[in-house]
Structures are given as structure tokens and as C-alpha cells.
Amino acid sequence: MIGLNLTTLNSLLGPTGVSALAAASATGPTEAKYLVALAGLRKKFPAELSRAAIETVLLRQKAAVKFTRANAMYFSKEALEVSSGEVIARYRAERYARFDCVGDFGCGIGGDAIGLATANRTVVAIDSDPVRLRMAEENLKVYGHSGNFIVADLLTEPLPLVPAAFADPGRRSEGKRFLSLADYAPPPGELIARLPKNFPIGFKLAPGASWEDLGLFPGEVEFISVDGELKESVLWLGALRTTARRATLLTSAGSRLTMDAETVDERRDQVEIGAYLYDPEAAVNRAGLVPNLASRIDASPIDAVVQLLTAEDHRETPFAAAYRVEAVLPLDAKKISAWLRSNDVGRITAVKRGSLADTDELQSKWKLSGSKHRFVLFTRAASQQVAVIAERV
Ligand SMILES: C[S@@+](CC[C@H](N)C(=O)[O-])C[C@H]1O[C@@H](n2cnc3c(N)ncnc32)[C@H](O)[C@@H]1O
Numbered sequence: 001m002i003g004l005n006l007t008t009l010n011s012l013l014g015p016t017g018v019s020a021l022a023a024a025s026a027t028g029p030t031e032a033k034y035l036v037a038l039a040g041l042r043k044k045f046p047a048e049l050s051r052a053a054i055e056t057v058l059l060r061q062k063a064a065v066k067f068t069r070a071n072a073m074y075f076s077k078e079a080l081e082v083s084s085g086e087v088i089a090r091y092r093a094e095r096y097a098r099f100d101c102v103g104d105f106g107c108g109i110g111g112d113a114i115g116l117a118t119a120n121r122t123v124v125a126i127d128s129d130p131v132r133l134r135m136a137e138e139n140l141k142v143y144g145h146s147g148n149f150i151v152a153d154l155l156t157e158p159l160p161l162v163p164a165a166f167a168d169p170g171r172r173s174e175g176k177r178f179l180s181l182a183d184y185a186p187p188p189g190e191l192i193a194r195l196p197k198n199f200p201i202g203f204k205l206a207p208g209a210s211w212e213d214l215g216l217f218p219g220e221v222e223f224i225s226v227d228g229e230l231k232e233s234v235l236w237l238g239a240l241r242t243t244a245r246r247a248t249l250l251t252s253a254g255s256r257l258t259m260d261a262e263t264v265d266e267r268r269d270q271v272e273i274g275a276y277l278y279d280p281e282a283a284v285n286r287a288g289l290v291p292n293l294a295s296r297i298d299a300s301p302i303d304a305v306v307q308l309l310t311a312e313d314h315r316e317t318p319f320a321a322a323y324r325v326e327a328v329l330p331l332d333a334k335k336i337s338a339w340l341r342s343n344d345v346g347r348i349t350a351v352k353r354g355s356l357a358d359t360d361e362l363q364s365k366w367k368l369s370g371s372k373h374r375f376v377l378f379t380r381a382a383s384q385q386v387a388v389i390a391e392r393v
Helices: 006-013 015-026 034-042 047-063 077-082 086-096 111-118 130-142 188-193 282-286 290-297 333-342 359-365
Strands: 101-105 122-127 148-151 165-167 201-205 220-226 229-236 245-250 256-260 276-280 309-311 320-330 345-352 372-381 384-392
Touching: 006 015, 006 047, 006 130, 015 034, 015 047, 034 047, 047 077, 086 111, 086 165, 086 201, 086 220, 086 229, 086 245, 101 111, 111 122, 111 130, 122 130, 130 148, 188 201, 220 282, 229 282, 245 282, 256 290, 276 282, 276 290, 282 290, 290 309, 320 333, 320 372, 333 345, 333 359, 333 372, 333 384, 345 359
Parallel strands: 101 122, 101 165, 122 148, 165 201, 220 245, 345 372
Antiparallel strands: 201 229, 220 229, 245 256, 276 309, 276 320, 320 384, 372 384
């Protein structure tokens, strides 16, 4: 895909573009049938418009996982990939309830602006890329909203007077991902330096942003997963901060669970693996909230490094996968396969947590033929490499 310039985007938005999009859609294009679809469309429409129409239809298909109204929206490949989907954008937008108007600093194709507008905020959307900004404007219309759209460089041009803002800086360029926040576009530190002291702003950051970087800002760090996959961290500053660290689990079906850094009554001592083992969600782990989870479910750590918990009784929790332990074995391929054979296990799911084991190699050696399925958690307990054979509860 080559990407659109502003002239082509404008013609795509005009009456001929609407016809070209309808014709492109009618060809039922796929990546594999791209050239056939393009040849068909070029008989009726200019080459550039035909290409833009087919690419837009293909991107709309991909975008359906993020946007319920994707089939009327406008994207470029890269801007779609980095855009925020509806579930997460709507959740984040709720933090701005006390602000009538919110700046979306680096709005891209408008994923977050849609979330903010849907939460009834007036949106002032800024981006240095006029094509993305124009797409954002159209995409908001698809959801029945409007806003103020400004082409500007957030680092050099005057910032609009808004009472709060959200920023989603670019984290990659030419296929490379930036690890350090100082390399983001724009870098959060540089943008903050241009804002009033304690300005309420939230930054969407990578889920793996380092604590060394995050610790430079006096804010809350929230780790958000959607349908079990850790998607992002968000740095909340000024009046948007509610706690020090938070883990939030969202589902596309609409459920929301959040856990913050409430005080932990007691730090629990390490114990031997008992009847149940808990593998905390990545968001809980990244937020450093495993001790809080341990208090909630009355469980204890099994190791100083690996973040697994154990308990004699089972407590339901959405914040960890729970397992009923059947055996704890040393990391010895022969002993593990012997146990699996003698217990009629024919299929395993390997879960690796701080283990040195080459689980693929181990599994390829074992010729298991039993009728049962079990999880094997390759991990560390009291600094020893172990394999825990278990069933999911
Ligand atoms: C990750 S994207 C934002 C995606 C957006 N939140 C969404 O959901 O579609 C980052 C955006 O920041 C813009 N950007 C980067 N540096 C900028 C700067 N200095 N001034 C204005 N916009 C900038 C880029 O053009 C890009 O569209």
C-alpha cells in the first residue's frame, strides 16, 4: 500500500470518490485479488483514485476489529495500525468527565477523538499530518460528532487553550519501534515542558515502557489489557491522576475491572507450592500489583523473582489464571514425561514463567499418547527450576 496524499483523499471524499468506493467494495477485494480489482476499477475511474478506493476498502475490512463503523471510515495502513480502538478509547475518555473540552494532541485518524466525543467532550484535535487530520474529521462524522481540527506541530506552534488533553505520541518510524520515551514523537517530556505546571494530560505509551522512564513523571501509570492482551500503559498527570499504579482489564464485550495500588496490609513470605497456583494477568504484573493481588486472594509468592502465587484454597479472581496443582517436579525431562505417561496425559499446554527450559524441544521429544490434557508451568520456586503439572480452574 502506498498511502494517500491530501489531493487524493479529497477526491475520495467527493462524489466521484463515493462512487469509486462503492465500485471498489462491489468487487469484494482481497489483498490477493488487489491487481484484478484495480484493473476493473481503472476502466471507470482515474488510476490514483481507483488505487485509493481499493486500499480504503481493504483497510476498512482490517479496521473492523477496532471500529464498529469501520466500513465508512478512512485510514492509511500505518495510521490504522497505531490507532486506538473503540473499547479502550471510550474507557480512557471517561477520565475526562470533569472537563468539557479536551485536546487530542497527535490525533492520527481519530481513534481517541472518537472516544472523547462519544463521552460528550468537545474535542480539539491536532496533528502535524494534514492527511490524518482530515481522516480524523471524517471519521468523527461517521460517529455523528464534530470537533475542531488543527494542523500544527505540537513542539513548535502555539498550543490551543484547552483545560485538559490526551496525547498518543508516535512510537515507531520506518518499521522501527522506539523504546525510550525520549524518542517518541512528540516526546512526552518536551510536550509537558510546553504546558502549564500540573496540566491534566494523559499519555498513551507502550505496555513495555520502562519504569526508569515512567519514574521521571509524577503521575499514575495504568496498564490496560483488552480481552487478556496487554495493550498499553497510560501516564495520567495533574488532576487526571487517581493513584500511583493501576491495572485495568477490559473486554470487547464491555466488562471492566480495575485494581489500584491500595495499601498492602502485609508483605507475604515465600512458601512452597500448595494446592493452587495463580498466574497474575500481565497488567497486574506490570503495575507491580502482585502483592496487592496476593492480599486479596489470600495467596503467597513462590519465588523472589517469578510473580506466581500459591494458596491452599481457591479464590475466584479475574486478575489471574488459576490452576489446581497435581504435581511439582524438578526440571528433569525424563521425570516429567514419566509422570505425564503414567497419568494418561497425551496433550500439554506449556506455560513458561522465568524458566530456562526449552519447552519446544522438550515437547518434541515426548511422544505422549494418553487421553488427558494438562498444563505444565515451567517456572522457578524458591530459586529452583520446576515443572508444575496442573489443570485450569
Ligand atoms: C500514534 S498516532 C495517534 C493515533 C491516534 N490516537 C488514533 O487513535 O488514531 C501519533 C500521531 O502524532 C502525530 N505527531 C507526531 N509528532 C507530532 C508533532 N510534533 N506535532 C503534531 N503531531 C504529531 C503523528 O502525525 C501521528 O498521527
